[in-house]
Amino acid sequence: MRGLGGFLAYRLLRTLVALWLVSTVVFVVMRLSGDPVPLLLPPDAPISEMERVRHDLGLDQPLPVQYAVFLRNVVRGDFGRSIHFRQPAMDVARSYLVATFELGLVAFAIAVVVAFPVGVISAVRRNSLLDHTAMGFALIGQSAPTFFIGIVLILLLALRLDLFPTSGRGDWRHLVLPALTLGAFTMASIARITRSAVLEVLRADFVRTARAKGVAESWVIVKHTLRNAALPILTITGLQFGTLLGGAVVTETVFAWPGIGRLAIQSIYNRDYPVVQSTVFIAAVLFIVINLCLDVLYGVLDPRARA
Amino acid sequence: MPAASTSAPAGAIPVALPGPATFRRARVPWVLYATAGFIGLLVVVALSAPLLAPHDPERGSLRARLEAPTLEGADGRVHVLGTDQLGRDVLSRIIFGTRVSLTIGFAAVAVGGLVGGLLGLVAGFRGGWTDEVIMTVADAQLAFPFILLAIGIIAVLGPSFPNLIVVVGLSGWVTYARVLRAQVLSLRQRDFVSAILGLGGSIPRVLLRHILPNVASTFMVIATLELARAIVLEATLSFLGLGIQPPTPSWGGMIHEGREYLDSAWWISVFPGVVLMLTSLVVSRTGDWLRDVLDPTLRGE
Numbered sequence: 259m260r261g262l263g264g265f266l267a268y269r270l271l272r273t274l275v276a277l278w279l280v281s282t283v284v285f286v287v288m289r290l291s292g293d294p295v296p297l298l299l300p301p302d303a304p305i306s307e308m309e310r311v312r313h314d315l316g317l318d319q320p321l322p323v324q325y326a327v328f329l330r331n332v333v334r335g336d337f338g339r340s341i342h343f344r345q346p347a348m349d350v351a352r353s354y355l356v357a358t359f360e361l362g363l364v365a366f367a368i369a370v371v372v373a374f375p376v377g378v379i380s381a382v383r384r385n386s387l388l389d390h391t392a393m394g395f396a397l398i399g400q401s402a403p404t405f406f407i408g409i410v411l412i413l414l415l416a417l418r419l420d421l422f423p424t425s426g427r428g429d430w431r432h433l434v435l436p437a438l439t440l441g442a443f444t445m446a447s448i449a450r451i452t453r454s455a456v457l458e459v460l461r462a463d464f465v466r467t468a469r470a471k472g473v474a475e476s477w478v479i480v481k482h483t484l485r486n487a488a489l490p491i492l493t494i495t496g497l498q499f500g501t502l503l504g505g506a507v508v509t510e511t512v513f514a515w516p517g518i519g520r521l522a523i524q525s526i527y528n529r530d531y532p533v534v535q536s537t538v539f540i541a542a543v544l545f546i547v548i549n550l551c552l553d554v555l556y557g558v559l560d561p562r563a564r565a
Numbered sequence: 566m567p568a569a570s571t572s573a574p575a576g577a578i579p580v581a582l583p584g585p586a587t588f589r590r591a592r593v594p595w596v597l598y599a600t601a602g603f604i605g606l607l608v609v610v611a612l613s614a615p616l617l618a619p620h621d622p623e624r625g626s627l628r629a630r631l632e633a634p635t636l637e638g639a640d641g642r643v644h645v646l647g648t649d650q651l652g653r654d655v656l657s658r659i660i661f662g663t664r665v666s667l668t669i670g671f672a673a674v675a676v677g678g679l680v681g682g683l684l685g686l687v688a689g690f691r692g693g694w695t696d697e698v699i700m701t702v703a704d705a706q707l708a709f710p711f712i713l714l715a716i717g718i719i720a721v722l723g724p725s726f727p728n729l730i731v732v733v734g735l736s737g738w739v740t741y742a743r744v745l746r747a748q749v750l751s752l753r754q755r756d757f758v759s760a761i762l763g764l765g766g767s768i769p770r771v772l773l774r775h776i777l778p779n780v781a782s783t784f785m786v787i788a789t790l791e792l793a794r795a796i797v798l799e800a801t802l803s804f805l806g807l808g809i810q811p812p813t814p815s816w817g818g819m820i821h822e823g824r825e826y827l828d829s830a831w832w833i834s835v836f837p838g839v840v841l842m843l844t845s846l847v848v849s850r851t852g853d854w855l856r857d858v859l860d861p862t863l864r865g866e
Contacts, residue, residue, distance in 0.1 A: 406842055
């Protein structure tokens with residue numbers, strides 16, 4: 259059993275290794291994509307001009323040297339200039355982050371606020387109509403593809419009932435459908451895990467003891483059960499951040515939400531690889547940092563997790 | 566010979582085999598028959614698509630564009646699920662789309678299962694730095710929303726059938742590797758393994774003849790759950806325009822094409838979407854059920 263310091267150092271090391279692996283994959287994929295120079299220049303550019311640009315970009319260097327330069331640039335957060343926007347690619351990607359954060363946080367908040375009470379009530383009132391209905395929806399939410407949930411919500415709530423706009427970013431009404439779509443899977447997962455975690459604890463001896471000595475049922479649930487069910491719920495909830503990031507690509511595309519996921523897709527169509535790399539890298543860093551924070555939080559809360 | 570025929574039944578009395586399989590048989594849910602039937606139906610539809618589809622999935626009639634589900638379209642033909650923006654029959658396209666979904670789904674499961682299963686076996690059996698390296702790579706992949714990487718790779722390599730199979734397949738190897746590693750790790754400590762090794766059995770023999778049969782049911786469970794995931798991932802890539810390219814029909818691609826016409830022709834997107842959702846739901850429920858029966862220890866995964 260190691261102390262908190264050793265645990266943190268170990269986690270940090272693994273995080274750095276993961277970041278290095280992701281950037282190496284990005285480098286390899288970029289090299290596989292072929293020569294970017296013809297994309298940067300007009301089609302009738304002379305050979306000498308192509309050679310000059312190739313030299314400026316360092317593409318005439320041997321691969322190991324290019325890899326070293328690439329890693330140095332990654333550390334600096336420099337992925338070159340966007341071909342489409344004619345600005346540093348990282349600045350472009352960063353300017354799209356705000357919209358994604360807004361969408362992700364609202365989706366996550368809706369998911370937690372709905373799913374947690376639903377999960378608890380489903381467990382406490384096991385096999386009730388509410389339990390069956392909620393878990394049926396959760397099952398659908400977990401297996402239906404994100405983009406199809408978005409399509410159905412647009413069809414029913416935007417086109418048929420005309421309650422919300424179909425796409426774009428603006429006031430709060432623009433947020434509702436994308437946030438529900440993005441949060442659907444998370445909501446379903448949290449509801450299901452909350453239900454089973456609470457059920458698990460409700461079977462424990464200390465809950466029976468608490469009831470036997472006459473503790474009020476509401477107090478049994480809040481004080482004895484929820485506290486002990488919290489850790490598995492927290493773990494799954496944390497893991498959902500990654501799903502949210504991946505889902506953002508799809509959701510933003512369906513709803514034309516101007517976030518970093520849609521930017522990634524559009525940059526692929528524009529063959530704007532510096533921006534694609536920046537978005538992939540930002541997503542990786544975000545995801546890894548969030549997971550690191552969760553691991554640390556987990557390690558602080560539960561010493562057994564510091565393995 | 567009468568003597569032989571009367572004595573024979575004595576040895577052939579059906580004896581119920583003890584064990585979890587028979588114990589559970591008493592309560593095999595009808596749902597399982599339904600789900601197995603559904604998957605079988607999909608396979609049959611995929612195999613005999615040219616026979617079943619009422620129309621050519623790639624040829625439309627401009628007179629019959631965007632027709633609602635009808636028994637007599639403007640081209641004088643039946644379109645039970647309507648037609649799309651090019652006048653192509655939606656039902657026929659869904660039927661042919663089954664081929665794309667199932668081919669990529671099953672092939673991706675094979676790729677992911679082969680790579681992940683092998684790495685999991687090796688990591689669990691060898692241990693040491695081999696294990697450390699494999700699991701670090703697995704963690705790195707888990708530490709990243711794979712869809713972004715898939716999008717990047719497909720964008721660069723091009724959305725061909727083999728590329729899709731490899732990318733979708735490799736997106737799933739980690740699950741096999743991690744679960745099988747854990748099982749092999751504990752199997753390796755068992756007496757029967759050291760006994761065979763002590764008797765001079767080779768390591769490949771131990772892995773193939775003794776370890777593999779013990780992890781087969783776990784493998785089946787993961788493969789079923791992975792099939793659902795692979796089908797949805799392929800549809801998602803197609804929806805983003807990075808999957809199978811038009812005019813070849815795929816469910817995700819159809820939903821994508823119908824997005825523009827939701828207001829006027831909802832059936833283009835909704836029908837393939839419902840089929841996709843049902844498939845994903847049914848396959849993953851089958852996986853859940855298999856897990857509960859074959860391998861209750863997996864519940865937490």
